[in-house]
Amino acid sequence: MDRSTGSTGAIDLTEPEPEPAADLTGGVHLLPCTINHDGPCAVSHYFKPRATGTEADGLAVQEAYFRGRKLQGAAVPLPRGYSGFVIGKKTSGETRGTESSEGKLNFWEMKAKFGSVTYWNHDCPPSQDDAFLRSFHWLAVAEALHKPVTVEDLATSSVQEKTQIAEN
Numbered sequence: 001m002d003r004s005t006g007s008t009g010a011i012d013l014t015e016p017e018p019e020p021a022a023d024l025t026g027g028v029h030l031l032p033c034t035i036n037h038d039g040p041c042a043v044s045h046y047f048k049p050r051a052t053g054t055e056a057d058g059l060a061v062q063e064a065y066f067r068g069r070k071l072q073g074a075a076v077p078l079p080r081g082y083s084g085f086v087i088g089k090k091t092s093g094e095t096r097g098t099e100s101s102e103g104k105l106n107f108w109e110m111k112a113k114f115g116s117v118t119y120w121n122h123d124c125p126p127s128q129d130d131a132f133l134r135s136f137h138w139l140a141v142a143e144a145l146h147k148p149v150t151v152e153d154l155a156t157s158s159v160q161e162k163t164q165i166a167e168n
Contacts, residue, residue, distance in 0.1 A: 009106030011087060022112040028084065030119040030132060031066065056125040062118065073120035079139050086112040
């Protein structure tokens with residue numbers, strides 16, 4: 001079977017009418033496990049995070065248990081200028097057109113939004129050195145790489161370069 005064909009689509013991030021999208025801030029969790037289930041579940045009945053009142057590495061520690069294992073985590077706001085979205089595929093009755101020249105055209109819409117993620121560790125308290133938090137540093141790097149260079153930036157760079165050559 002040839003799986004090299006792609007699909008095209010559109011994502012609509014406008015607020016749904018007549019009610020706004022659900023705000024899941026405080027309810028999005030990144031667990032250190034894989035769950036082989038895709039469907040409804042009474043998660044809030046079993047998974048009950050609570051604040052411990054302690055801090056680790058500047059992060060407010062939360063505690064929860066999952067299948068008998070103790071988890072320690074921290075709620076982290078998304079960086080300024082970023083938002084999180086839960087999107088869902090529109091059914092064919094809700095879309096204006098379903099075919100494109102390259103195949104089926106998919107339409108997606110915002111179902112909910114969030115501004116923070118609680119990530120969990122099972123063997124250690126949360127830390128600024130955790131891979132999840134370190135991944136946010138790439139957003140600043142990407143912004144710096146794609147930021148337009150101004151005349152002032154070039155002039156400052158040129159002056160610094162001449163100063164370094166003169167010092168050597």
